[in-house]
Amino acid sequence: MFAEPKGFCFGVRRAISSLEEALDSYGRVFALGSPIHNPQEIERLKSLGLVIIDGPEELPTGEVVFIRAHGVPERVLESLRKTGAVIIDGTCPFVSKAQEKALTLAREGYLVMILGDKDHPEVQAISQSIKGPVIVVSPSEPFRFHEEKFDKVGIVAQTTQQKGTLSKLVSSVSEKAAELRVFNTICGATSARQGAIARLAGAVDGIIVIGGRNSANTAKLAEISINTGTPTLWIEDQEELERGWFQGKKTIGIAAGASTPDWLIRTIERRLASAKSAGEDGWEND
Amino acid sequence: MFAEPKGFCFGVRRAISSLEEALDSYGRVFALGSPIHNPQEIERLKSLGLVIIDGPEELPTGEVVFIRAHGVPERVLESLRKTGAVIIDGTCPFVSKAQEKALTLAREGYLVMILGDKDHPEVQAISQSIKGPVIVVSPSEPFRFHEEKFDKVGIVAQTTQQKGTLSKLVSSVSEKAAELRVFNTICGATSARQGAIARLAGAVDGIIVIGGRNSANTAKLAEISINTGTPTLWIEDQEELERGWFQGKKTIGIAAGASTPDWLIRTIERRLASAKSAGEDGWEND
Numbered sequence: 183m184f185a186e187p188k189g190f191c192f193g194v195r196r197a198i199s200s201l202e203e204a205l206d207s208y209g210r211v212f213a214l215g216s217p218i219h220n221p222q223e224i225e226r227l228k229s230l231g232l233v234i235i236d237g238p239e240e241l242p243t244g245e246v247v248f249i250r251a252h253g254v255p256e257r258v259l260e261s262l263r264k265t266g267a268v269i270i271d272g273t274c275p276f277v278s279k280a281q282e283k284a285l286t287l288a289r290e291g292y293l294v295m296i297l298g299d300k301d302h303p304e305v306q307a308i309s310q311s312i313k314g315p316v317i318v319v320s321p322s323e324p325f326r327f328h329e330e331k332f333d334k335v336g337i338v339a340q341t342t343q344q345k346g347t348l349s350k351l352v353s354s355v356s357e358k359a360a361e362l363r364v365f366n367t368i369c370g371a372t373s374a375r376q377g378a379i380a381r382l383a384g385a386v387d388g389i390i391v392i393g394g395r396n397s398a399n400t401a402k403l404a405e406i407s408i409n410t411g412t413p414t415l416w417i418e419d420q421e422e423l424e425r426g427w428f429q430g431k432k433t434i435g436i437a438a439g440a441s442t443p444d445w446l447i448r449t450i451e452r453r454l455a456s457a458k459s460a461g462e463d464g465w466e467n468d
Numbered sequence: 469m470f471a472e473p474k475g476f477c478f479g480v481r482r483a484i485s486s487l488e489e490a491l492d493s494y495g496r497v498f499a500l501g502s503p504i505h506n507p508q509e510i511e512r513l514k515s516l517g518l519v520i521i522d523g524p525e526e527l528p529t530g531e532v533v534f535i536r537a538h539g540v541p542e543r544v545l546e547s548l549r550k551t552g553a554v555i556i557d558g559t560c561p562f563v564s565k566a567q568e569k570a571l572t573l574a575r576e577g578y579l580v581m582i583l584g585d586k587d588h589p590e591v592q593a594i595s596q597s598i599k600g601p602v603i604v605v606s607p608s609e610p611f612r613f614h615e616e617k618f619d620k621v622g623i624v625a626q627t628t629q630q631k632g633t634l635s636k637l638v639s640s641v642s643e644k645a646a647e648l649r650v651f652n653t654i655c656g657a658t659s660a661r662q663g664a665i666a667r668l669a670g671a672v673d674g675i676i677v678i679g680g681r682n683s684a685n686t687a688k689l690a691e692i693s694i695n696t697g698t699p700t701l702w703i704e705d706q707e708e709l710e711r712g713w714f715q716g717k718k719t720i721g722i723a724a725g726a727s728t729p730d731w732l733i734r735t736i737e738r739r740l741a742s743a744k745s746a747g748e749d750g751w752e753n754d
Contacts, residue, residue, distance in 0.1 A: 348642060348643075349639045349640070349642045350639065352638055352639055352642040352648070353642075354635070356635045356638040356639075357632070357635045359652060361649070362650040362652070363648070363649045365646070365647050366642065366645060366646055
């Protein structure tokens, strides 16, 4: 039984497709930062010719460069353009929109607040693109502002934030701001996956969450599943399936993070199906 | 002991001063609607030549007309201009600002929400000035919207609303709106009076609230005082002072709504002082 939607969200699917096409055409593509938070998918892409670099200064002249779904600050894009590189822009359209709205707010004189994790590349891309004052507000800490009052505040959110957190921030800032403008730049994909696993957890005896250990959205799925009290197994690949875990469980649910590729989900599904038909330990997967 | 600030707020003081000057110069002034929610003040102004009318159609040609602090819809102002009347505009600058912000929002394609009481003249002035969709959201009912999602929502508040209510509305709408723009048009005068009476109530044996029975902001002051548990007497004038009420009370606090004139507060203060010095029933007023 699957939590739906699962796996690649629209933005990641689009980015990885572009990257695969570029690898197919050019044989070698340089990616600025790891293109996806999934070690298995990174290994596969590397075998097709992917080279990961940390900054534009590492890019050899005249090469093909890929920008991941999280986007890059405007100045990075400019410096890439100057090198004459072929740019494959995988920036998620929802991320571009958040960046664009933040730039509009800054241009119109708003103090820009970004709800998100300050180390997340999406947040860094937005904050570094803005000339002028920016406050990054962490969703995991209480909202505290030194300022007694604000004049004009504009708020955008990292696309994977939760609606409830945004509404709490908006409520808190609205008490201090003479003018407040909010663009809800949260993408529905994250909340759809979270809603799906919460519903599925109530209907099965155990949940397998597939996704990279470094994937924040996969971690959130695992957390939601664990909080329902349903036994939860978070794995990166089929090697981590623990046979003992299935004992006494009749129905198993499967969920996958937005950075988990379809081929990995299918591999694990097949592994479960064959174990089940072989009657191993009474596995049962619907 | 007084709750400070008390009595006339800036906007009401300014409006009533203009009205008094006009009465002094012209001898007769027509007011569109009751200029202030205080029967004693209305009686006094009537004795100076005030005539209250309900609409611009009741205004005789070539007369002087007064617009109260709450303001009027744009179309009323236009029809008054057409009659050639001398217009004394007592609209509170904070009310004008709220109206102007609402018009800006409507012009820029926002669905306008007004937090306030639909029957309050200030809210009616705003909502009737706007061409386009307007939703008046009552502060005393739970926020419910038929719409699943909003595109662009703009929020303004009746100037006498409470900050906490605005922030709750903003929070609620932010979950449904792609874009939300909020102008905090709440005037500090109301909350300052409410904060002052709450603090004073803790320091005295009883509170006298002076203000019209038809004054919403006076009613709110009385409510706050009653909720602190401190004995509270709400009076319109000195005739309503109950001598028995003072027995056993050493310190009495006095508060007054934003529509309560200074002369009425002073009259009551004098009445209390003379009773105290006469040692009547052990009254004590600081």
